[in-house]
Amino acid sequence: MADEQTNRAAFRKQEQYCITMDAPITARICAGLAESLDRETRTGARALDWPGDPTADALPLRTVGGLHALDLSGKDTELSRLFAGAVTDPAEVIHILRASFAAHDDALCPWLDGPPQTNEPGRSAGLMVGMIEIVRRFGQPIELLEIGSSAGLNLLMDRYRFDLGGTLAGPADSPVTIRPEWRGSPPPALPVGFASTRGVDVQPIDATDPAAAERLRAYVWADNPERLGRLTAGIEMQRAAPVQLEDGDAADWLDARLAEPQADGVTRVLMHSVVWQYLGAERQARITAAMEAAGAKATRARPLGWVRFEPDRGLNPRQEIWVRSWPGGGDFVKLAHSQAHGAWVEMF
Incomplete structure (x- = not known):
């Protein structure tokens, strides 16, 4: 009521x-x-x-x-x-x-009439921290699978340049450099290569559509002009070379991707940011079960990783970066905290 x-x-x-x-x-x-x-x-x-x-x-x-x-x-x-x-x-x-x-x-x-459409490229900094940890464990390249991709701007992380407390990653000639305020020690300086990047969303946004781009810009807070500039540059990168973004249910899509053959020497990684809470208990359980089942079959030649950038379960308005991987089992390991839009990252 x-x-x-x-x-x-x-x-x-x-x-x-x-x-x-x-x-x-x-x-x-x-x-x-x-x-x-x-x-x-x-x-x-x-x-x-x-x-x-x-x-x-x-x-x-x-x-x-x-x-x-x-x-x-x-x-x-x-x-x-x-x-x-x-x-x-x-x-x-x-x-x-x-x-x-x-x-x-x-x-x-x-x-x-509808919920905010926010797809923040700055979150890629925290996600890249997770990718570096996966590479440290298993090597590269990464086959990236993202659920809840929205407009696919974080699927461009193979094309962004990162400065993570002095640790550099990504192409030096990228039109977008993501450089959050850094707190704590930087991650190790390891090259991170991508074999592919693919994503899914229940209502994907075509960021190259002028009306959709206008809506995305409207949800960027006026306090953060650097976010608006980064968003605009990311949209232009998609116009130059579109990302692989599909329309579908996250759990169904992940089941299909995990069933695909995985090449030797390629690390398959599930990634998501600020989406878990919207999936509901049933999809959360399905995704967790699918990852654990695939993880049980993972090998050093065909490893599996999971990188999460999701809200702190306490009262703090911040995000947490967690990583889990197979073989080796084990639970999620928390690597860092981040401001919700990636303005700062604090490593543990």
């Missing part, structure tokens, strides 16, 4: 997440939305009467995404001042937001 106070509180909770993640502009907008939403517009009424769990449904991010798309369109100069960080007075923030909803209700309301 809809509860207005719960729905307003979700925007305040998102404000706190944004503060923790050093995103003061987006935090300020979320705080303003908690106070400015009303039933004078369809968008405001839908948000206040949201029937589901507003946090699980990412209601605040849906709303901010619509506003950011309006900002990027250049159609609301006052709103653009807010997204540029030029407005800090809470009363003025509320006034601008109410005016924007009143003037652009028809454009903003559809942004509540």
Whole structure:
């Protein structure tokens, strides 16, 4: 049952997440939305009467995404001042937001229809930490399988350049260099080569489609212009050479990929980032069982790895990088923490 106070509180909770993640502009907008939403517009009424769990449904991010798309369109100069960080007075923030909803209700309301579409290339830094560990155990090249690929931007990790605390990986002439703030010791300097990269998503996004690209850009927080530049460059890389991204169920697709022949000397690796929580218990169990069954048949000549970049199960708004591999069995080993968008990585 809809509860207005719960729905307003979700925007305040998102404000706190944004503060923790050093995103003061987006935090300020979320705080303003908690106070400015009303039933004078369809968008405001839908948000206040949201029937589901507003946090699980990412209601605040849906709303901010619509506003950011309006900002990027250049159609609301006052709103653009807010997204540029030029407005800090809470009363003025509320006034601008109410005016924007009143003037652009028809454009903003559809942004509540679907979940945010975020595909963050910066997460590839944490994922590359996992790949280096897999290479340390078994060597290269890697046959990369990604579930929950979204727009496939992390499938470009074989084409990105990485600077991981001074450890360099990837092509030196890449148009994208991913260089997070580094905490702790860097990973070992090992070459990481890829035999192939393939992915699946239940609703894959064609990042080369202008409308899809606009939607992806809208969900990049205004506090992070470097993320927007990286996203744009990644889209151009896909236009130059598309990734192998399929439409399908993650568990079904993985079953099919694991059943394919694996070449000697190639390490097969399952990878995913910020997707596990959305799969549901049944798919999680199927994927785990499939990996363990395939792992039981793995050999030194045909090894299997699993690299996860998923949320901390505690209260911290950060991600954890875990690795598991076969042969050798054993449980997952946690290698590092990361900011959700890859702004920093902290090795253990």
